[in-house]
Amino acid sequence: MSFVFYILSALTVAGALAAVLLKNTVHCALALTVAFAGLALLFLDLHAQFAGFAQILVYIGAVAILVVFAILLTKGSETPKDGVFSKTWLAGLAVAAAVFAVLGWAVLQSTSRLPQDVKAPTVTVQQIGQSLVGRYVLPLEIVAVLLTAAMIGAVIIALHEKEGLQ
Amino acid sequence: MFETLDQIFVLLQHWLVGFLPLAWQSVAGVLLSVVVIIGLFPALFALTTVFERKGLGRIQNRLGPNRVGPFGFFQPVADGIKSLTKEDIVPLSADVAVHFLAPVLLVVSVFMGFAVLPMGRNMVLVDMDAGLLFYFAIGASTELSVFMAGWSSRNKYSLMGAMRAVAQMISYEVVLLLSSVTVVMIAGSLSLTKIVEAQNHYTWGLPHWYIFTPWGLAGFVMFTIAATAETNRSPFDLPEGESELVAGYHTEYSGFKFALFFLGEYLAMFSISGLGTTLFLGGWSAPFSFLTWIPSWIWFFSKLMLSIFVFIWMRGTLPRLRQDQLMNFAWKFVLPMCLLNLFVAGLWRFLGASWQRWVFCSAILILAYIGMGLGEMRRKHIGPRRYRYAE
Numbered sequence: 001m002s003f004v005f006y007i008l009s010a011l012t013v014a015g016a017l018a019a020v021l022l023k024n025t026v027h028c029a030l031a032l033t034v035a036f037a038g039l040a041l042l043f044l045d046l047h048a049q050f051a052g053f054a055q056i057l058v059y060i061g062a063v064a065i066l067v068v069f070a071i072l073l074t075k076g077s078e079t080p081k082d083g084v085f086s087k088t089w090l091a092g093l094a095v096a097a098a099v100f101a102v103l104g105w106a107v108l109q110s111t112s113r114l115p116q117d118v119k120a121p122t123v124t125v126q127q128i129g130q131s132l133v134g135r136y137v138l139p140l141e142i143v144a145v146l147l148t149a150a151m152i153g154a155v156i157i158a159l160h161e162k163e164g165l166q
Numbered sequence: 167m168f169e170t171l172d173q174i175f176v177l178l179q180h181w182l183v184g185f186l187p188l189a190w191q192s193v194a195g196v197l198l199s200v201v202v203i204i205g206l207f208p209a210l211f212a213l214t215t216v217f218e219r220k221g222l223g224r225i226q227n228r229l230g231p232n233r234v235g236p237f238g239f240f241q242p243v244a245d246g247i248k249s250l251t252k253e254d255i256v257p258l259s260a261d262v263a264v265h266f267l268a269p270v271l272l273v274v275s276v277f278m279g280f281a282v283l284p285m286g287r288n289m290v291l292v293d294m295d296a297g298l299l300f301y302f303a304i305g306a307s308t309e310l311s312v313f314m315a316g317w318s319s320r321n322k323y324s325l326m327g328a329m330r331a332v333a334q335m336i337s338y339e340v341v342l343l344l345s346s347v348t349v350v351m352i353a354g355s356l357s358l359t360k361i362v363e364a365q366n367h368y369t370w371g372l373p374h375w376y377i378f379t380p381w382g383l384a385g386f387v388m389f390t391i392a393a394t395a396e397t398n399r400s401p402f403d404l405p406e407g408e409s410e411l412v413a414g415y416h417t418e419y420s421g422f423k424f425a426l427f428f429l430g431e432y433l434a435m436f437s438i439s440g441l442g443t444t445l446f447l448g449g450w451s452a453p454f455s456f457l458t459w460i461p462s463w464i465w466f467f468s469k470l471m472l473s474i475f476v477f478i479w480m481r482g483t484l485p486r487l488r489q490d491q492l493m494n495f496a497w498k499f500v501l502p503m504c505l506l507n508l509f510v511a512g513l514w515r516f517l518g519a520s521w522q523r524w525v526f527c528s529a530i531l532i533l534a535y536i537g538m539g540l541g542e543m544r545r546k547h548i549g550p551r552r553y554r555y556a557e
Contacts, residue, residue, distance in 0.1 A: 024261075026261075026264075026317060027261075027263075027264070030264065030314070033310065049294065049295060049296045049299075050296055050299065053296055053299040053300050053302075053303040054299070054303075056303035056304070056306065056307070057299065057302055057303040057306050060303075060306060060307055060310065061303065061305075061306020061307065061309065061310075061339070062306070062336070064310060065309055065310065065313065065332060065336065068310075068313055068317075069329075069332075072317070072325075072329075124295060125295060125296050125299075125356055126355075
């Protein structure tokens with residue numbers, strides 16, 4: 001629990017809070033990008049170089065742009081007339097607290113079973129690559145099929161609109 | 167003597183840092199390198215603006231700036247004073263916070279990209295194991311700043327320019343990454359210093375640069391195309407096309423913020439030329455084995471300035487591509503060639519060192535290029551113009 005960890009987690013939590021509390025939707029999307037950046041820096045703090053840089057490349061470089069485009073091209077960028085907070089916020093809070101309690105209990109349970117003086121393994125990119133095409137090749141191929149199906153689906157949806165209008 | 171000259175900046179850094187107590191030395195060393203980078207590349211940027219305006223002028227049969235200083239070489243000083251003293255106009259309905267942060271984000275992320283480029287032997291700021299991935303991750307943040315600039319100005323021209331720019335940058339980023347992946351495959355590492363060291367060998371006096379291999383040449387051409395599109399340079403500069411969109415996403419920026427956008431664009435050009443040099447042109451290694459006595463950083467910066475010259479040359483020569491033309495080009499021609507290039511690089515590696523691999527790899531690439539080119543051209547109906555209206 002070092003000083004850097006506190007700063008980075010404060011940044012992430014602030015970004016996430018701003019993403020739900022701000023009124024302008026594009027500001028919310030940009031605050032979410034700050035939360036993503038905070039997560040990536042936390043990965044880098046744990047010496048997981050590949051995970052951190054892949055987080056920046058994928059989330060900030062692609063997902064944030066996608067979110068922002070989606071907000072722009074729909075009417076979501078105008079502030080809704082009946083407020084941004086939902087009416088059933090108490091139930092939502094209870095459910096979120098319950099999920100957090102279960103996850104926290106599971107994580108704390110697992111750390112008490114590990115030997116206390118084990119160092120974190122340093123994983124190089126080469127090891128990740130070799131395990132991806134060695135032991136985990138089937139999940140890799142399934143994810144590739146899933147991505148291809150998603151791309152084809154997106155193209156079909158976009159195509160269909162033009163045919164429908166004509 | 168030449169080894170000292172080669173390492174002179176490293177030795178200078180160690181000597182200067184030696185004056186400080188031991189605990190501060192590593193931080194001071196890094197800070198010193200950072201200050202040098204922040205000072206050197208904007209100075210190069212100033213020089214490049216003059217070269218560009220004079221070069222474009224000569225290509226277009228006119229003189230370029232020639233009033234300020236000998237042959238106009240103090241023009242950037244005049245430009246700097248102008249941008250510092252101009253009024254900073256922010257539109258009334260603009261989103262002030264995002265409008266302010268967009269150029270800041272651009273310049274910060276572009277400067278961070280310089281941290282992993284090996285500018286000479288032992289002259290990298292941060293020697294990361296995943297250096298190439300870091301560079302691409304930081305480059306992805308520049309797209310976000312372009313969008314922020316266009317959206318926060320509350321101006322339809324800016325927004326359209328920003329959307330076009332982001333679409334173009336996303337498409338060509340895929341091409342950029344895929345053409346770099348071939349280099350990573352053959353070099354076996356994501357670290358830029360190891361990639362340069364893998365190219366630093368000589369056979370019969372000629373270097374093992376990746377551009378001298380069939381897949382390397384194809385990869386370098388595609389990398390150059392993608393780099394031109396990523397930095398929004400002509401012929402891909404429709405987002406800032408002056409005749410269509412006023413100035414695209416930086417229409418509403420005046421004074422120093424516009425100078426920051428300009429700086430960011432040129433620094434992105436330097437940084438991506440540096441990356442192309444490292445990946446394909448051998449980084450800081452000399453072209454012939456009898457020239458290795460010339461310091462490594464001179465080679466790196468010469469190759470960098472040569473790439474900048476090629477960028478300026480392309481800007482003066484080629485007409486601008488229309489948005490749908492450049493998107494079609496990216497997705498229908500360059501991306502399939504990139505994927506084929508990956509396959510060819512794999513074939514190169516597994517055929518081992520023989521003359522057959524040169525013949526096969528070159529044959530596959532040339533046939534694919536001609537075949538896809540002919541196939542695409544047959545689908546274009548060159549005849550009277552048909553109009554399609556926006557819905």
